[in-house]
Amino acid sequence: MIDTKAIEEHIRGILIALGDDPEREGLKDTPKRVAKMYEEVFEGMNYSNHEIAEMFGKTFEEGFENIDPDRVVVVKDIDIFSYCEHHIALMYDMKANVAYIPKGRVIGLSKIARICDMVAKRLQLQEKIGSDIADVISEITGSDDVAVTIEACHSCVSARGIKKENVRTFTAELRGRFKNEPALQLYLK
């Protein structure tokens, strides 16, 4: 579990290292606030991918007589936030698209968004968020045909260093048929 007391102490140390006074009015509750925020935005660090799969793993039998092998489930434009592990900087304007081909079991659509949210609440890399989401969806649905694309702005790029404000990063995790059949990739556009 996340040690909020230790986060408070370290944030206080950073304020001092920055040359500020952690006792002044505007800062005196900052360590506590940051610790509380971290507890929320890093909630996913408390769980492995497997545990997230168990948490949101309720599936429904499809119940179709003939399972159509070409039926694709796509959930698009899921808003998520994350923090990059290199700078602990916010990745924002982040949208995930998730697609899979059911193998007789389907997952509730709202659960897909919850999975994306929880996986993103870790110190992350954009490409790792995609592969973590694919791992969880694959474990729950038993399907190897899974794809996740993500588009995001990284504040460590837009607000410092080279300051390219409008740069958006696109990543794709394509597995199974999504990797081999370009026609299926159109669903993620």
Ligand SMILES: [Zn+2]
């Ligand atoms: Zn970064």
